[in-house]
Amino acid sequence: MIEFGALNWGILITYIIANLLLGLVIGKKIKTDEDFYIGQKTTPWWAIGISVIATYVSAMTFLGAPAWAYxxxxxxxxxxxxxxxxIMAVIIFFFPFFYNAGVASIYEYQEKRFGKRxxxxxxxxxxxxxxxxxxxVLYATSVVLSFITGIDVIAAIFIVTLIALIYTVLGGITAVIWTDVVQSVILFTGAGIIFYALAQESSFSIMDALTQLKSEGKLNPLNMDFDFTATxxxxxxxxxxxxxxxxxxxxxxxxxxxxxxxKNIGDAKKSYLLMGFVAxxxxxxxxxxxxxxxAYYQGKPFENDNTIILQFASDYGMPGLMGIIAAAVMAASMSSLDSAFNSLSTVTTIDFYKKYFKQGKSEAHYxxxxxxxxxxxxxxxxxxxxLYHLHSSGSILEVLSKVGSYFVGAQLGMxxxxxxxxxxxxxxxxxxxxTGFVVVAAVAIGTDIAWPWYCLIGAGTNICITLIASRILDGxxxxxxxxxxxxxxxKFADEGWAEKEHGWYRLPGKIDPINYWLFAFFIATLLFLSSLQYLV
Structure with missing residues (x-):
């Protein structure tokens, strides 16, 4: 616990109130269940793109990435x-199916392709x-609140949940997107201040630090080893x-x-392309x-690595900084939590409640x-x-990735x-x-193969066994x-449909020209990282 102070509390409380008010204002425009799921299709692409970035960056990156790299x-x-x-794969193959089908739950595609089960x-x-x-995500944010205010982590879990819940319930997906835009500004402002302060406080230059880290083997960005046990x-x-x-x-x-x-498939693609270029x-x-x-802490161990960035902010002592950091981490967290609450509700309502329990009800009911x-x-x-609080002390970003790796192979394979x-x-x-689940579980329990490979293993198993079982069971x-x-x-050829809408392909498998620039950017990042160790 540190001395938080009135200024820091003022910054944090102002941020919380602003989010709730924004949800309240947007909530007045929500009239139907479709407004709640996908809004009124008036949201600009750049706001959606920033929301996508904010959602996946989240508190996991703000806390977990520095902890992992440490x-x-x-x-x-x-x-x-x-x-x-x-991003290329998603906008070339996935988006056209979802848009052409006009779905609110993307899993409706699976029923159209295979069936209800x-x-x-x-x-x-x-x-x-x-x-x-x-x-x-919720746990990571609660660690922050506990660290800076002394509130018990479990109590903080309830507080953060309540705040994100209120404006999500009020404003639906539109509130989610616009609060994410505000939250992303706060998040990157806080991170920028930390970076500046770290550079100012260090007794060495950034180049000196990188040189020292290179000698300790901490500066090699491209590990080319064919080691499937390495993450x-x-x-x-x-x-x-x-x-x-x-x-x-x-x-x-x-x-x-x-x-x-x-507004259209072009705007949807542009929102994702923003992530492709800035991630x-x-x-x-x-x-x-x-x-x-x-380098700054000379590699000393921390009880919980996820608090490194918070410890530095506390040590730096800039008035109001801890309030900004607290708001930044809460912003990062709630940009993910609000999205999760809304999408979990959408899938539950559309894929289960509306389909199997209460059919034909009014929009107000749904x-x-x-x-x-x-x-x-x-x-x-x-x-x-x-449970995360009781059993986790490593990088929360790595914890999150490991948890997801058990499920993604099944989803991708389908x-x-x-x-x-x-x-x-x-x-x-x-x-x-x-079968894919069983194989992934066996690999995780019985081998040292690193978790990033679980998706490939799960998806590959799913595809192979599905094709064999399909032929045996259905011919x-x-x-x-x-x-x-x-x-x-x-179907496009038979129906005479236009392959493009507003200059963007609606037909799966067609490549919009900007994707070539995105691929060139990928090659450029590889070249940059390859040369980095020679530049230091």
Whole structure:
């Protein structure tokens, strides 16, 4: 605990009140359940893009990336090299299916392609995985509040949940997006101040620190070893984590839902392209922070590595800084929690409640149900957050990634099978997905293979077993589903539909020209990192 003071409390409370007021104002425009899920399709693409960035950066990056890099050095950046490749894959293949189908829950695609059981399965998988991931975000933020105010971590978990819940219930996805925009400004302002203060306080220059770290093996960003037990290698980053992040950005309702609020598919793609071009710089910045903290503190151990950035802010002693940092971390957390609450409610309402329990009710009824489910999921998330508090002390970013790795292979495999494999059937899919879980669990328990590879293992197993089981259980398929890539191409040709809308492709598999620039940017980041160790 540190002395927080009236100024810091004033900054933090002002931030909280501003978020609640914004939710209240936007909430007055919410009239239907569709307004709650995807807004009124008037949100500008840049706001959606900033919301996407803020949601995935979250408190995990603000706290966890420096903590991770503090221990492992610059090699951690390998996990985040793949965003340009990921964004290309998602906007080329995933977005056209979701937009052409006109869905609010992206898992409706699975029913259109396979059937009701497939949709229920992937919706359930996502509900579980998102609950665990959101709980990790909630825990990370509560660690901050406990550190700076002395509030018990468990009490802080309840407080943060309540604040994020109120404005999400009021304003739906539109409130989520606009509060994320405000929160991202606060987040990066706080991070910028910390970086400046670290540079000013250090008795050595940044270049001196990097030189020292290079001699200690902390400055090698590209580990080229073919070591499947190592987490941060180029191969795990470019191959394994590319698949992992494709699942996050392409099959995760929380991430995709906000793009469905865009005016058209072009705006949706531009919002994701923003992430593709800036993600590297964001993660590189926070990882460099961790490396510099290592030099500043001479590698001394911390009881909880996630508090390193907070400890420095406390030591620096700038008036109001801890208030800004507290607001920044709460901003990072709530930008993820509000999205999670809204998307968990959306999937529960559309994929289960509206489909199986209360069909044909009024829009007002479903809006009320959505808000009640938002409350329910907020309460549920509290319990795994408490478990994280009791059992976790390492980098919370790594903890979150490990938790997600158990589920992403199943989700990615289901969509890949739907897009590209005519012979995949629903019966085979259920068998393949179950087998994939068993294989991933066996690998995690019985081997030393690093968690980034779990997605590839799970998805690969799912695809292979599904195709075999489909042929055994249902025989050879002669009808081409219109919800495969080839099926969409045929349907566009048969119906005479335009391949483009406002200059952007609606047809899956077609590459918009800006994707070539995104790929060139990916190559440039590799070249930059390759040369970095020779420049120091």
């Amino acid at each position: 221990n492992e050095g610059l090699s951690v950046i390998a996990i985040h090299l793949n965003y340009p490749l990921v 497939a949709r229920a399965l992937i919706s359930s998988l996502w509900l579980i995985s998102q609950t665990m991931s959101s709980a990790a 941060s290698t180029v191969w795990s980053g470019v191959i394994a984590m590319a698949l992992y992040h494709t699942t996050v950005y392409g099959t995760n309702q929380m991430m995709v839902q906000r793009t469905l609020a865009a 590297f710089f964001i993660y590189f910045f926070f990882i460099i922070l961790g490396v510099l903290f290592y 809006l009320k149900a959505s808000r009640l489910f938002t409350l329910l999921w907020a309460v549920i998330i509290i319990f795994p957050a408490i 969509f890949v099978l739907g897009f590209f494999f005519k012979q995949a059937t629903e019966n085979g899919l259920l068998v393949g997905t179950g 050879k398929q002669h009808t081409l589903s219109e919800y495969t890539v080839k099926g969409q191409i045929k």
